[in-house]
Amino acid sequence: MSAALRSFETQWRTRAPDALQPIRDAAMERFLKLGLPSLRDETWRYTDLRALGAQSYREAGCETPIAATPGAAASSAAASSAAAPSAATPSASLSLVSAGQHAATLTMINGCPVLDADLPDINGVEINSISELYKQDSARLRGFFEPASDADQRRWVLLNTALFIDGLYLKITQPVSTPIVIRHVSTGDGAQAAHPRVIIDASPGASATVIEHHLSEGDITPLNNSNTHIALGKGARLEHYRVFASGAGATHLDALDIDQAQDSLCRQFTIALGGGLVRSSLEARLRQPGASLESYSLLVGHQDRHVDCVNIVTHAAPNTQSRQTARAIAGDVSRVIFNSKVIVDAGANGADSKQSCRGLLLSPNAEIDTRPQLEIHADEVKCAHGATTGRLDPDMLFYMLSRGLDRETAQSLLVYAFLADVLTGMSVTSARAAIENALISQLPDSQTLRKFR
Amino acid sequence: MLKISDLTARVAGKEILTGVNLTVNAGEVHAIMGPNGSGKSTLAQVLAGREDYEVTRGSVTFEGQDLLAMRAEERARAGLFLGFQYPVEIPGVNNVYLLKAALNAKRKAAGEPEVDAYEFLALIRQKMKFMQMSESFLTRGVNEGFSGGEKKRNEVLQMLVLEPKLAILDETDSGLDIDALKVVSTGVNSLRDPARAVVLVTHYQRLLDYVIPDQVHVLSGGRIVKSGDKSLAQELERRGYDWVMEAQVA
Numbered sequence: 009m010s011a012a013l014r015s016f017e018t019q020w021r022t023r024a025p026d027a028l029q030p031i032r033d034a035a036m037e038r039f040l041k042l043g044l045p046s047l048r049d050e051t052w053r054y055t056d057l058r059a060l061g062a063q064s065y066r067e068a069g070c071e072t073p074i075a076a077t078p079g080a081a082a083s084s085a086a087a088s089s090a091a092a093p094s095a096a097t098p099s100a101s102l103s104l105v106s107a108g109q110h111a112a113t114l115t116m117i118n119g120c121p122v123l124d125a126d127l128p129d130i131n132g133v134e135i136n137s138i139s140e141l142y143k144q145d146s147a148r149l150r151g152f153f154e155p156a157s158d159a160d161q162r163r164w165v166l167l168n169t170a171l172f173i174d175g176l177y178l179k180i181t182q183p184v185s186t187p188i189v190i191r192h193v194s195t196g197d198g199a200q201a202a203h204p205r206v207i208i209d210a211s212p213g214a215s216a217t218v219i220e221h222h223l224s225e226g227d228i229t230p231l232n233n234s235n236t237h238i239a240l241g242k243g244a245r246l247e248h249y250r251v252f253a254s255g256a257g258a259t260h261l262d263a264l265d266i267d268q269a270q271d272s273l274c275r276q277f278t279i280a281l282g283g284g285l286v287r288s289s290l291e292a293r294l295r296q297p298g299a300s301l302e303s304y305s306l307l308v309g310h311q312d313r314h315v316d317c318v319n320i321v322t323h324a325a326p327n328t329q330s331r332q333t334a335r336a337i338a339g340d341v342s343r344v345i346f347n348s349k350v351i352v353d354a355g356a357n358g359a360d361s362k363q364s365c366r367g368l369l370l371s372p373n374a375e376i377d378t379r380p381q382l383e384i385h386a387d388e389v390k391c392a393h394g395a396t397t398g399r400l401d402p403d404m405l406f407y408m409l410s411r412g413l414d415r416e417t418a419q420s421l422l423v424y425a426f427l428a429d430v431l432t433g434m435s436v437t438s439a440r441a442a443i444e445n446a447l448i449s450q451l452p453d454s455q456t457l458r459k460f461r
Numbered sequence: 462m463l464k465i466s467d468l469t470a471r472v473a474g475k476e477i478l479t480g481v482n483l484t485v486n487a488g489e490v491h492a493i494m495g496p497n498g499s500g501k502s503t504l505a506q507v508l509a510g511r512e513d514y515e516v517t518r519g520s521v522t523f524e525g526q527d528l529l530a531m532r533a534e535e536r537a538r539a540g541l542f543l544g545f546q547y548p549v550e551i552p553g554v555n556n557v558y559l560l561k562a563a564l565n566a567k568r569k570a571a572g573e574p575e576v577d578a579y580e581f582l583a584l585i586r587q588k589m590k591f592m593q594m595s596e597s598f599l600t601r602g603v604n605e606g607f608s609g610g611e612k613k614r615n616e617v618l619q620m621l622v623l624e625p626k627l628a629i630l631d632e633t634d635s636g637l638d639i640d641a642l643k644v645v646s647t648g649v650n651s652l653r654d655p656a657r658a659v660v661l662v663t664h665y666q667r668l669l670d671y672v673i674p675d676q677v678h679v680l681s682g683g684r685i686v687k688s689g690d691k692s693l694a695q696e697l698e699r700r701g702y703d704w705v706m707e708a709q710v711a
Contacts, residue, residue, distance in 0.1 A: 338486035402513070403549045407603075408510050410545075411619065412537035412570070423563075425553025425602070 174206030309342025367397030540626035646671030
């Protein structure tokens with residue numbers, strides 16, 4: 009047994025039992041039996057966790073860091089706009105909603121929700137602690153804790169289920185126009201592990217925008233093993249963002265589960281701008297006819313960052329639709345992986361799926377791996393996929409140089425243009441602007457590039 | 462202004478230019494004609510600084526400077542402009558932003574302040590009107606979804622905004638209908654100036670009815686085989702390129 013596994017087991021055994029204990033025990037027993045995923049596991053073949061497994065982890069604490077208070081967040085956002093544009097690493101100061109914008113902000117510190125008197129009051133949104141709600145009404149939440157699975161992409165979710173301290177449960181009951189921001193603040197040291205958990209449960213006909221923003225205080229942070237579960241009722245609509253913007257020493261293992269009922273629409277944006285190791289998975293189940301998923305991934309490899317993104321989309325009902333658009337860029341010695349799989353179940357006729365993945369290599373020492381896959385068990389389906397990876401187009405570059413532009417400016421503009429398909433899909437303009445800003449700061453010649461926006 | 466001496470160049474290992482000699486003085490318009498594959502576009506691209514075109518011999522000076530020692534962007538800022546035969550589409554990069562960046566790069570190199578946003582918009586609107594281009598060009602990506610004729614107008618628009626000392630226009634007339642040809646010609650003529658020079662690379666004589674050249678050269682087999690005044694273009698139109706080549710052999 010690895011040091012990591014032993015330390016997780018110790019945490020589990022020493023933790024005081026709670027209402028979720030039978031579920032936690034089942035998950036932990038399965039996790040211990042299966043162990044950490046390795047390069048031999050299908051969805052982990054590009055990400056080596058041996059170094060991570062060799063460490064021991066303590067439970068990350070819930071103490072409030074300074075930046076988690078709303079006042080401090082606002083002032084640090086102001087400071088960031090004045091900061092030198094050459095700052096390469098986005099930090100806790102990246103603010104996804106502008107100061108003037110109406111937004112509701114919730115904070116989780118190392119996975120512990122901050123549920124104090126300042127909790128925003130949003131019409132149509134119920135905010136609860138998962139553990140409190142489970143104590144009161146376990147039936148409401150049981151569906152969000154599925155039976156323990158052996159699938160390798162769910163390995164860390166097992167651990168999350170076993171060890172998460174508490175989590176946020178958001179019930180969206182009607183159309184909500186105010187964007188809801190969940191700031192996942194990570195603080196502490198590398199010998200700690202946190203297991204943030206979020207449930208977003210949208211009633212039939214409800215709609216909302218939820219932005220999950222993962223950020224860190226300082227460069228060295230606890231191991232982050234987060235899980236978000238989205239359930240959309242009939243006709244519900246959700247625009248969901250998960251933005252990884254931690255320091256260069258951060259490790260994120262994030263799993264997103266999406267369950268969609270009839271005629272629901274989920275627009276999902278996965279943005280990897282920070283962190284050292286980011287592994288994000290998305291598993292969507294289009295459970296009833298008319299369910300539709302749009303998944304956008306913007307994966308930025310910078311310095312020695314490793315980004316591994318896995319999407320598994322299951323069309324489980326007729327006339328369901330999925331669109332996946334991934335744009336990966338890799339510079340320096342970074343590595344970016346995008347694996348997507350579309351499964352069409354038997355009987356899901358009329359399923360319509362498209363996967364478009366484009367990679368852009370900015371350095372000879374960077375690497376991009378893309379693998380679109382299809383698994384079709386129905387006859388009448390439309391499934392298209394395309395994956396290309398290349399360098400900047402020399403004709404485009406020469407055209408811009410021949411007009412007198414600096415090489416760096418020309419390159420940055422082309423990179424920026426490459427990502428436009430994802431950026432233009434974002435409907436929260438302040439989030440888009442902040443993401444663009446953070447993105448630009450990781451590109452060469454960021455100062456010039458800012459003038460183009 | 463431009464002096465090309467015994468220039469040879471290779472593309473993908475193949476010798477395309479085999480010894481070009483050409484002198485263009487300020488105030489002049491030169492036409493370079495020639496059959497397909499004679500090296501016309503290669504010459505234009507080499508002059509603009511395309512890196513994958515390898516110069517193997519010879520020299521080129523531009524206003525007394527060693528042009529071949531300059532990078533493409535330096536050549537542009539020094540006042541050399543290439544109008545592309547096939548302008549590339551760059552989706553996601555705004556047409557006007559590119560032009561503004563180009564103008565500012567040139568001004569910066571000349572030690573001038575950056576252009577004011579308001580002034581720039583006024584300038585570009587005026588030039589667009591002159592080129593009979595619709596306002597939609599302001600918001601579109603560089604050449605994105607433009608027709609062949611729109612792309613060529615856009616090249617001339619860029620030229621008018623950047624006001625180069627030396628404009629090399631590579632088959633800017635090809636693919637244009639007669640109305641577009643007139644607009645493009647008017648644009649080129651508006652740039653004629655004792656301090657500037659224009660090199661028109663063209664396959665056909667018809668552009669030269671509108672932009673009257675001072676000299677006409679025939680490029681064949683990678684070098685200039687015949688030079689003359691505008692009557693040479695008319696003779697080529699009448700007798701075809703074979704006539705020049707046969708004369709060469711004889």
